[in-house]
Amino acid sequence: MINMVSVSKVYKPGSAPAVSDVNLHIDQGEFIFLVGPSGAGKTTLIKLISREEMPTAGRIFFLDNDTTIYKEPELLRHRRRMGLVFQDFRLLKSKTVYENVALALEVTGRPPREIKERVPAALARVGLAGKEGSFPNELSGGEQQRVGIARAIVREPLVILADEPTGNVDRETAWGLMDLFETINQGGATVIIATHAWDLVDCLKKRVITLEKGQVIGDEQQGSYNHAH
Amino acid sequence: MNSKGVITMLINYLNYCFRQAVISVSRNRWLALVSAGMIAVSLSILGGFLLMAVNTNQVMQNIQSNLEVAVFLDDAADIPVLEKKIEQLDGISSYRFVDKHHGLQEFGRSLGDEALLEELTGERNPLPDLFRVRGVEAGLIPALADQIEQFPGVESVDYGRELAQSITRISGWLNSFSIGISILLAVGAIFLVGTAIRLSVAIRQEEIGIMKHLGASNWFIRLPFLLEGLAIGCTGTLVALATLGLGYYQFAVFLLQKSPVFFLQPVTAPAKLVLIFLSLLLLGIMMGGLGSIFSIRRFLKV
Numbered sequence: 148m149i150n151m152v153s154v155s156k157v158y159k160p161g162s163a164p165a166v167s168d169v170n171l172h173i174d175q176g177e178f179i180f181l182v183g184p185s186g187a188g189k190t191t192l193i194k195l196i197s198r199e200e201m202p203t204a205g206r207i208f209f210l211d212n213d214t215t216i217y218k219e220p221e222l223l224r225h226r227r228r229m230g231l232v233f234q235d236f237r238l239l240k241s242k243t244v245y246e247n248v249a250l251a252l253e254v255t256g257r258p259p260r261e262i263k264e265r266v267p268a269a270l271a272r273v274g275l276a277g278k279e280g281s282f283p284n285e286l287s288g289g290e291q292q293r294v295g296i297a298r299a300i301v302r303e304p305l306v307i308l309a310d311e312p313t314g315n316v317d318r319e320t321a322w323g324l325m326d327l328f329e330t331i332n333q334g335g336a337t338v339i340i341a342t343h344a345w346d347l348v349d350c351l352k353k354r355v356i357t358l359e360k361g362q363v364i365g366d367e368q369q370g371s372y373n374h375a376h
Numbered sequence: 377m378n379s380k381g382v383i384t385m386l387i388n389y390l391n392y393c394f395r396q397a398v399i400s401v402s403r404n405r406w407l408a409l410v411s412a413g414m415i416a417v418s419l420s421i422l423g424g425f426l427l428m429a430v431n432t433n434q435v436m437q438n439i440q441s442n443l444e445v446a447v448f449l450d451d452a453a454d455i456p457v458l459e460k461k462i463e464q465l466d467g468i469s470s471y472r473f474v475d476k477h478h479g480l481q482e483f484g485r486s487l488g489d490e491a492l493l494e495e496l497t498g499e500r501n502p503l504p505d506l507f508r509v510r511g512v513e514a515g516l517i518p519a520l521a522d523q524i525e526q527f528p529g530v531e532s533v534d535y536g537r538e539l540a541q542s543i544t545r546i547s548g549w550l551n552s553f554s555i556g557i558s559i560l561l562a563v564g565a566i567f568l569v570g571t572a573i574r575l576s577v578a579i580r581q582e583e584i585g586i587m588k589h590l591g592a593s594n595w596f597i598r599l600p601f602l603l604e605g606l607a608i609g610c611t612g613t614l615v616a617l618a619t620l621g622l623g624y625y626q627f628a629v630f631l632l633q634k635s636p637v638f639f640l641q642p643v644t645a646p647a648k649l650v651l652i653f654l655s656l657l658l659l660g661i662m663m664g665g666l667g668s669i670f671s672i673r674r675f676l677k678v
Contacts, residue, residue: 256389
């Protein structure tokens with residue numbers, strides 16, 4: 148599904164590469180943890196897959212299409228196949244929970260009737276039924292992240308990309324969120340999570356890709372967080 | 377996607393854009409009101425200058441059309457031949473022949489008492505026959521006078537040389553001044569709308585970033601701001617047009633009733649006024665749109 152071929156990314160000419168000569172193959176329906184120390188290149192890798200960033204070298208294929216040559220229309224289609232979840236939730240404080248989730252459908256021009264059906268369903272999936280009218284600042288951190296996840300899944304994307312989704316919540320809430328990601332993955336979506344939460348990684352026994360200084364130094368099925376890194 | 381699907385998507389999209397524009401204007405209503413107010417003031421001044429320009433032009437034309445060359449003839453002049461030559465000149469709006477008898481009467485009337493000249497009638501009339509020739513504009517009068525002076529039978533020509541030159545000069549200055557001020561005001565108004573939209577965009581910068589992540593097209597993001605700018609521009613322009621319309625109506629009524637001189641008449645031709653008001657409306661809306669487009673361009677790179 149996702150194929151990265153000799154991918155490198157240098158933000159400023161002359162500086163160290165954020166990602167260096169990465170080769171990865173990710174199949175549909177996989178659940179993957181990206182781990183590694185801060186600055187290892189996890190966020191850059193996620194941005195490269197979502198095509199928020201362009202690689203300096205190499206090719207990234209999504210469903211056999213080269214994403215590095217996408218023009219605006221293909222790029223929009225590509226982004227609409229992804230569901231993004233952020234550490235800081237990135238919810239709009241002036242919008243209600245319902246409006247935040249609906250935005251993901253509105254930007255693709257979905258009809259109001261469909262939005263009215265899909266938004267409550269997505270909120271129910273993340274356990275937030277009945278919170279439609281609340282504003283983000285009326286919710287706990289865990290609940291806000293669930294809204295972020297509902298927004299990511301409401302379009303039923305092929306891939307969920309989550310960058311430190313448990314970084315701003317307590318341990319117990321983090322476990323709840325991981326359960327949610329597993330459920331989403333069981334529904335058929337590929338889930339890629341960049342994280343520092345070693346205990347979650349070790350416990351869930353999923354594929355673990357370890358990065359250091361922009362390079363892939365480990366790639367294990369049913370892997371664990373390498374404490375040395 | 378079939379064509380019906382595309383149309384439905386477009387309708388949903390426009391519906392969303394309108395809602396967002398309304399929400400944004402109502403959320404930042406004070407800023408929107410101040411911006412619209414500033415546009416109203418700018419366009420009122422601009423419109424005032426335009427109205428002043430067309431009225432000045434009309435006054436100039438009124439004066440110019442009354443400027444004439446007095447062509448004094450000698451006694452041996454062949455009047456039909458001269459008339460033919462004058463008639464064939466370029467730049468003539470009208471001419472008339474005044475024989476010495478009528479010339480004396482006109483002179484008497486200008487003195488206010490025709491009886492004063494009773495002694496000078498008949499053979500004792502010292503005035504020559506003359507043609508009074510009018511040009512289509514003041515600038516042509518000196519050249520016409522020079523040409524006519526060369527015709528056989530013409531003793532001399534006379535016209536308000538100083539006046540004709542002054543009118544041409546003042547008319548040019550006024551036009552340049554009006555155009556200059558109008559351009560400055562238009563640029564200022566675009567800057568104002570731009571500032572309002574920039575603030576609006578800055579407030580919604582986070583939202584724009586999230587929308588880009590969600591796969592929103594640039595036009596999807598741009599259009600609500602564009603509509604917001606157009607709405608601000610339109611509101612400001614309508615206020616300006618109402619103010620100008622009312623003010624100009626009062627001015628026109630006053631001049632029509634109490635104008636002290638014949639040439640000081642307001643422009644009331646609907647074609648001219650409608651053109652000015654439509655141009656202002658178009659300009660106001662364009663300023664709103666342009667201000668928006670320039671302001672949001674740099675925020676769209678995510």
